[in-house]
Amino acid sequence: MDSHGKKSYGYRAPGKGRGSRAQKSEIPLTPAPPLGDILATIEHDDLKETEDQAFDSARITETEYLTSYNWLSEGHRIIVPGEPPMWTPLSEPVRLRQDSGQYYRDLNAARHPSYPLEPMVQAIISDKPDISLRDIDIIACGGTLGNLLRFARRHAPSFRMLVEVVGNTVFFVRRANSPTELIPGVFGYGHTFPEAYTTWSQGARGWESHRRIMSYKLAGMRCLVRFEADGFLPELMPEDLGSGKENADQSSDTVEDLMSVMQGATISGMQPTTTTDVESKEIQILKKGRYIPQCGIFDLKTRSIRKISDDILKEEIPRLWIRQIPNFIIAYHSLGTFNDIRVQDVREELKKWEKAQQPDLIRFANLLQMIVAFVRSSANGKIEIEYQEGEQGLNLREQVGIVNNVLPSALMSLWED
Structure with a gap:
C-alpha cells in the first residue's frame, strides 16, 4: 500500500525493482x-449425461460467503476476515505506467509452499469453529476447478493438480514446477490500474491479496472454493457495515497493537511441521477486518481500446461462475489512459449462461463425481491429475516425487472421528 492508501498489487518476488519489466528470458525454467x-484415463465421451441425472447436479446452489482472509506483507501472518480494497475511481483519468517487475503465479504457494491450502483451512476453523469439516466433499481453489471445467468444455490448457482425501473430503491442489513460479512476460496495466483505482481501508496496513471462501452445492456435493477478490463496490454495501458484527476490531492501527493482538490470536496447538522438502512455518492469525458481503465483490480486467469489440465478459463468465462473483469491471485504455470503464452487475448473465451451458456443465459435474469417487476408493487416497493440451483424455496418475500431505497432521486430525 502506498502513502495514499492505494492497493499494491502483484506480490512481487524479491530482487526486482519497479523500474524493470519481467521478460521470459529473465525467469529461469x-x-x-x-x-x-x-x-x-477419463475421456470426453465418458462425461455424457446419464438418463437419471438430475438437473440440479449441474447448477450451483446454496451459495454462501463463508469467510475470508488477507496475507500480511511481512511475516507469516493472515488477517481474518480481512477486507478487499474499495473501488475508488479517479475523478479524471491519468496516464498510468505499464506493469513491471516479477509476480508470483500463485501467492499462497509462494508464501506457504508446504501446504498451499492450509491458510484457507486455518481461516475457516478460526472464524467458523463449529463447522462440520467431515460434511465437506470438496475443498479447492477457483483455478483448479476452473481447469477441470475447461477440460469438460474442451477448452483446457495443459495442467497438473494433486488430489488427496482427508476423512471424506477431497482436496484439489495445483501442482506447479515450483511454488515460487513467476508469471513470464508481464506487461499491460493489470496491476497498475487497480493500484490507482482501488483503495485499502485506513486500518489495512501491510495487507495484500484478499482471499474469499465460498460454500455451495455442485454436482450433489458440498464445495468450499477459495479465490482472490479484486475489490468491492461501496455503493452496494449495507449502511451498518462498519458496526456491530460486520466490524472485527479496526481500532488497532499501530505496529505495537498489531503485534499484541497477533500474539493473542495465534491458533494454539498448531505446531510447526517438518516436511520432506520444506519446513512449514506456523501461520499466525489476527482477527481483524470487515465481512464484506459477496453482493459487492467485483472481478476486474483491463484491455486495450483496440479490443473493445471483443466480448470480454463472455470469456470471463466461466471464472465468475466458479467463484460466484456478481460484478465485473472492464476498463479499456489508450496508451495507458483509461477513458472507458464499465461496471456491470452480471448476476443475470451468470444465470443465463448456466442455463445455456447445461450440456457442458453436466459433463463438468460428471467429471467431478468421477474424480471424487476414484480417489476415495484408491489405495492411499492420493492421485495426481495431468492433462496435456489438445489430448482427449485426462490422466489420473500415481503421485511420485517429493509430495507433502495436503495439510499438516494437526489439521488433518480435525477430520478424525
Missing part, C-alpha cells in the same frame, strides 16, 4: 516434477 504411472 524449473524442471517439471516427475509423472507417476497412469491409473485411469
Whole structure:
C-alpha cells in the first residue's frame, strides 16, 4: 500500500525493482516434477449425461460467503476476515505506467509452499469453529476447478493438480514446477490500474491479496472454493457495515497493537511441521477486518481500446461462475489512459449462461463425481491429475516425487472421528 492508501498489487518476488519489466528470458525454467504411472484415463465421451441425472447436479446452489482472509506483507501472518480494497475511481483519468517487475503465479504457494491450502483451512476453523469439516466433499481453489471445467468444455490448457482425501473430503491442489513460479512476460496495466483505482481501508496496513471462501452445492456435493477478490463496490454495501458484527476490531492501527493482538490470536496447538522438502512455518492469525458481503465483490480486467469489440465478459463468465462473483469491471485504455470503464452487475448473465451451458456443465459435474469417487476408493487416497493440451483424455496418475500431505497432521486430525 502506498502513502495514499492505494492497493499494491502483484506480490512481487524479491530482487526486482519497479523500474524493470519481467521478460521470459529473465525467469529461469524449473524442471517439471516427475509423472507417476497412469491409473485411469477419463475421456470426453465418458462425461455424457446419464438418463437419471438430475438437473440440479449441474447448477450451483446454496451459495454462501463463508469467510475470508488477507496475507500480511511481512511475516507469516493472515488477517481474518480481512477486507478487499474499495473501488475508488479517479475523478479524471491519468496516464498510468505499464506493469513491471516479477509476480508470483500463485501467492499462497509462494508464501506457504508446504501446504498451499492450509491458510484457507486455518481461516475457516478460526472464524467458523463449529463447522462440520467431515460434511465437506470438496475443498479447492477457483483455478483448479476452473481447469477441470475447461477440460469438460474442451477448452483446457495443459495442467497438473494433486488430489488427496482427508476423512471424506477431497482436496484439489495445483501442482506447479515450483511454488515460487513467476508469471513470464508481464506487461499491460493489470496491476497498475487497480493500484490507482482501488483503495485499502485506513486500518489495512501491510495487507495484500484478499482471499474469499465460498460454500455451495455442485454436482450433489458440498464445495468450499477459495479465490482472490479484486475489490468491492461501496455503493452496494449495507449502511451498518462498519458496526456491530460486520466490524472485527479496526481500532488497532499501530505496529505495537498489531503485534499484541497477533500474539493473542495465534491458533494454539498448531505446531510447526517438518516436511520432506520444506519446513512449514506456523501461520499466525489476527482477527481483524470487515465481512464484506459477496453482493459487492467485483472481478476486474483491463484491455486495450483496440479490443473493445471483443466480448470480454463472455470469456470471463466461466471464472465468475466458479467463484460466484456478481460484478465485473472492464476498463479499456489508450496508451495507458483509461477513458472507458464499465461496471456491470452480471448476476443475470451468470444465470443465463448456466442455463445455456447445461450440456457442458453436466459433463463438468460428471467429471467431478468421477474424480471424487476414484480417489476415495484408491489405495492411499492420493492421485495426481495431468492433462496435456489438445489430448482427449485426462490422466489420473500415481503421485511420485517429493509430495507433502495436503495439510499438516494437526489439521488433518480435525477430520478424525
